[in-house]
Amino acid sequence: MSALINIGYLVASVLFILGLKGLTHPRTAVRGNLLGAVGMLLAIVLTLTDQQIVSYEMIILGLIIGGAIGAALAIKIEMTSMPELVAVFNGFGGIASVLVAGAALLENTLTAEIPLMQLTIAIAASGLIGAVTFWGSLVAFGKLNGLISENAVLFSGQQIINAVLAATALALSWWVVIDPASGVAYWLVVGVASILGILLVIPVGGADMPVVVALLNSYSGLAAAATGFVLSNNVLIITGSLVGASGLILTQIMCKAMNRSLTNVLFGVMAPVGDGGPTADEVYGGKVKSTSPEEVALLFETARRVSIIPGYGMAV
Incomplete structure (x- = not known):
């Protein structure tokens, strides 16, 4: 049984690493997040089973309660x-x-x-x-x-x-x-x-x-x-x-x-x-390009693909 638990832990660790790698690119971020979640689920179940802390019924109940709390937070919390x-x-x-x-x-x-x-x-x-x-x-x-x-x-x-x-x-x-x-x-x-x-x-x-x-x-x-x-x-x-x-x-x-x-x-x-430190003018001097509504409209009209990046920056 101990050998199976260790193998399961190894699988969970691999899932964590693959999940972290997936989070490095927007196209694979959802898959990476899912792999990490599966790895965490596997690790929790293995730990509870190995230590004989709770029964399978309690594990399932905990998963339901935890999943409900997580889903509620995911829906309610703004980015x-x-x-x-x-x-x-x-x-x-x-x-x-x-x-x-x-x-x-x-x-x-x-x-x-x-x-x-x-x-x-x-x-x-x-x-x-x-x-x-x-x-x-x-x-x-x-x-x-x-x-x-x-x-x-x-x-x-x-x-x-x-x-x-x-x-x-x-x-x-x-x-x-x-x-x-x-x-x-x-x-x-x-x-x-x-x-x-x-x-x-x-x-x-x-x-x-x-x-x-x-x-x-x-x-x-x-x-x-x-x-x-x-x-x-x-x-x-x-x-x-x-x-x-x-x-x-x-x-x-x-x-x-x-x-x-x-x-x-x-x-x-x-x-x-x-x-202390440089001012905003010193940091962004020569890097900011001014424009006008007409120029922006012209760029949008001729563009084949437009990417709009939300403005809340590094905080997210």
Whole structure:
């Protein structure tokens, strides 16, 4: 049975890779999305069956409920609101990693087993990255949805505080590694990382938030990969690595397109538009061509094929 489960995980991983490849072109995007969905369905069913968590009846019920929620979101959410939905999904992935890692640590504590060092490292990484992702995603969602001010929140000594919090989180993570029996250390990591996640995102203005959402997507993938090591789940490791790498590449592409620095995004020091850097006239000088309604009408009249690109840009 174990061999069949591993073969199934391998098939699911291949479907994820093919799905990601399909998403690279508009003509194959729908097929790629479908392949990814089938791969996720296969991975979930295999995991539940392997761990004997629920019966087949419960699996089918869960698929129906989850499918209904997904269909409702797909119909209701506008394309211009997609970054908000992605931010929420990133947050869900982050908090799931935190809870799974915490449960694994608690299980070892209750059974009085001393976990291997690689397991405790994965648990600490899941808690740290997952907490940063969850709270950072909540702030991003709030700014995109207008629940909180989209203006950048800046204050004196902000980067010093972030550095201290990051160092504290790493020190506490080491405590988790050397003393896994202490559950307090893990939840201290989660608490400090939560504050860090908030402070990393609040300096970013609403216009630059799509870049941060892409970065948080990468973080959620890294958290999932770390959770895969916690659970010894190969498909989770592969999937998380794919999401982490692709999210970071997307962040770099968006930074270049929006004239931003990837380093500044990583460390939450993105300056508001207009604070240093080239102006709009400097960026677009010599690249913008003026026209008139008559000229546009003439172009449409003589064109064989016209492609109209929606104007909501990199956010979608």
